[in-house]
Amino acid sequence: MLWLNFLHLYQPVNKDAYIIEEATEKSYLRIIRALEEHSNIKFTLNITGCLFLRWEDLGYLDLIKRIKILVNKGNLELTGSAAYHPLLPLIPEEETRRQIKENEEILKKYLGNNFKPKGFFLPELAYSSKVAKIIKSFGYKWILLDEFAYNGRTEEVDFNEVYRDSYSSLKIIFRSRELSSSYVPELIFQLLNCGAETSYPIITATDGELYGLRHNDPDAIFEKVLKHPKLKTITFSDFVNKHTKIYKIKPINSSWETTSRDLKNRTPFSLWFNPKNKIQVKLWELANFAYNLIEKNKKDKNYSWARWHFVRGLASCTFWWASGRDFRHVFGPVSWGPDEIERGLNEFIRAIRSLDNPHTKKDKLKAEKMYIKIKSMVWSKHWKKYWPLNS
Secondary structure, eight states: OEEEEEEEEOOOTTSOHHHHHHHIIIIIHHHHHHHHHOTTOOEEEEEOHHHHHHHHHTTOHHHHHHHHHHHHHTSEEEOBOOTTOOOGGGSOHHHHHHHHHHHHHHHHHHHOTTOOOSEEOOGGGOBOHHHHHHHHHTTOOEEEEEGGGTTSOSSOOOTTOOEEETTTOOEEEEEOHHHHTSOHHHHHHHHHHTTOOOSSOEEEEEEGGGTTTSSOOTTOHHHHHHHOTTOEEOOHHHHHHTOOOOEEEOOOSBOTTOOHHHHHTTOTTTTTOOTTOHHHHHHHHHHHHHHHHHHHTTTSTTHHHHHHHHHHHTSHHHHHTTSOOBOGGGTOOBSOOHHHHHHHHHHHHHHHHHOOOGGGHHHHHHHHHHHHHHHHHHHHHIIIIIHHHHO
């Protein structure tokens, strides 16, 4: 049985230290240790640049060294991404380019100046042809997409094949949404032990936190699977390289959470921007206002500090926590968290407050009103709608 396993390791750069430490101790270290102990196993990971930054702050330099060793041995393949995990189809093209470039610089800092990934991870697997063309311009060879991006359905992808994006010429590997929604090691363990044969590779992509933080695995099924003699793993780049016949397609705008209803409503990224979600609409208004104001003041002596705050607010989590969708079916929470929304909201207003130019005073006052309005909306909704469910 061939298993292509993609794991996404990410924590917002402004997340509380104890949360990053918990995810690292329970999940990330487990994944790295498993690769160290099973030299025949190969995984492909995205480790977002901002997580490397926090690991250094929190004293996980030894973990970074271990990751570098696994990369050099070929057991671990890392991809490129955007440094602070924004929803790329929803942000300005110049911001997309900046974050891709910064992510590359961060990876080189920790993995060596010659390090250059072949694949690219779109945060939340959020695809658009515009973003794909930008990724291609940086020299990347392939991207991972959810099978929903093929044509809005989940039963027509041939997982034996590699596809090519007609818009960008990037090669595409599709993950199985259904299989990725399970605790994948447990599923593979069952298939292997019942002697099931598959005519196609098992291609899965999940958050790394599934391996310990979100899902308790007291029987160590993950480690048992890796020892199984009938299991074979390869990296995503190796899978791409094995294919000479590539099928051209035109992917649709989508993410790994896009639904048929989203497509019908023409809101493929509704989890992060739903026109009917008043809080998300206002958050994006403030985000765009902050971006434009900062860009108008590139010569401001505090420009870099304004950018420092802005990119932290632009993380997809700011908007995700305002969606209110239930993710308990995939080992997650209900995506409503006023404190998490406020975390991003505070970064946007601090970015604007950071500017030194006295001519920004009028814009700052406007931003403060927007900020106060959003805070009021968030907490009013929390107490009126969500508190009764928890009381």
